[in-house]
Amino acid sequence: MVPGCDTLPVLLVDDEPNILFSSRTILRSAGIREVETCDDSRLVMPLLAKRNFGVIVLDLFMPHVSGQELLIDICRKYPHIPVLIMTASDELELAVQCMKSGAHDYLVKPVDKTRFVTSVQRILELCNLRNEVHLLKEQLLSDQLEHPEVFAPIITCSKKMTAIFRYMEVIACSRQPILITGETGVGKELFATAIHQLSRLAGKLVCVNVAGLDDNLFSDTLFGHERGAFTGADRPRAGLISQAAGGTLFLDEIGDLGEASQVKLLRLLQEGEYYPIGSDVPRKSDARVVVATNKNLQQMMSKEQFRSDLYYRLCAHHVHIPPLRERLEDIPVLLDYFVTRAAREFHKKPPVSNPELSRLLGSYAFPGNVRELQAMVYDAVARHQSGVLSMDSFKSVICREKTVQLPSPDRDRPAAERLRTLFGRFPTLREMDRLLIMAAMDLARGNQGVASTLLGISRQALNQRLKRQEPPDGR
């Protein structure tokens, strides 16, 4: 796995030690920790032969080898390393020449601090994206995962999920935030854990569920407080973010974060800074931020319930986990996995499962996804006595009759319209009966046992109806 540019050091090249010192200080205080300096332009190419850098900041007027010569050499031999020119000359002609030779940006000394930091950060982000695209191409062309062991707790045999795992391997080393989305119960926390393990960060994974935290509680939990910050704060408290130093901060249910906390999170992501409650002195954080939600953040943005600047920061990398009904092939493997686990936990011999069970489950939409399947299996195994696992408890959930709300005459019209469109006129009961049976057989992929369960009739009754529907000559 190739590291992201933001994990590689920045190289500052200038013959003036004062400039090197102040530039390094500016970058470090902006959270760019790895900064190397070189005050002899003759040493740059030998250094690059030995080490890789995320970005090079290059002065133009230096003794021995000029910055312009170096720029041409670097762009030819190491085109993947972006170069930022920082010089005293504001000649337009020179700036154009440097950009043509391959420089990413051109800054005139004395350089504005913010402009300098922004430029370096922007180049690093750009370079990360380029690396990511390159790695994605490589990963997508191969079927192999580099670290299959990390994904072992996520039970799946779906190709869609394997493609997501490959994407995760690519982005895990970047320092940008990761947004994990998916319906409730798809396993977002398992994915966050896998990302942390893949990132090989030395620090811990710290998980915080932000749902239900008002702004004060959010700040206190995450950022901590100074002694005397509020009544009862008789001791300082280091927030959870300090526990995530050098590691990953996982914020779950991010869609439930209030407006004021959203602003604080944005500041943390942009500046790498936060304020403990009662303190005017910002603290630095190098924790990698991973967030998850089952809400539709884009929809929330359009209703102004979620800040768009925060959204765009968060979704630098986006992992979307498909719902279980979009990967039906996972049902049999998950079923086996949970049956074995439940039997172990209930100290029972693992029951044999009925082959029809997977098909019956495949006809269900699973609004609660894997969590719901897990609960169904645990319930069935808890009730299990011996032999084959009974399908009764599954049927009672899947075929639970919903109270159909009888529509008012006005609301009735669209339903009648839909039926007319389908049949060309209002259908008879016999036609509806036939349509329902066809749909159930379709969903059950031809299995009469499963189809009869879905229809709420016995297998024999279904069989008789199917016979009645066959044309007399069998055609």
Ligand SMILES: Nc1ncnc2c1ncn2[C@@H]1O[C@H](COP(=O)(O)OP(=O)(O)OP(=O)(O)O)[C@@H](O)[C@H]1O
């Ligand atoms: N592919 C999977 N393999 C094994 N277990 C899984 C898988 N997907 C989910 N689970 C299990 O399902 C349960 C729900 O997962 P998790 O809490 O991560 O869901 P979630 O997506 O965060 O849901 P919510 O949005 O409601 O918080 C957990 O017990 C988890 O271990």
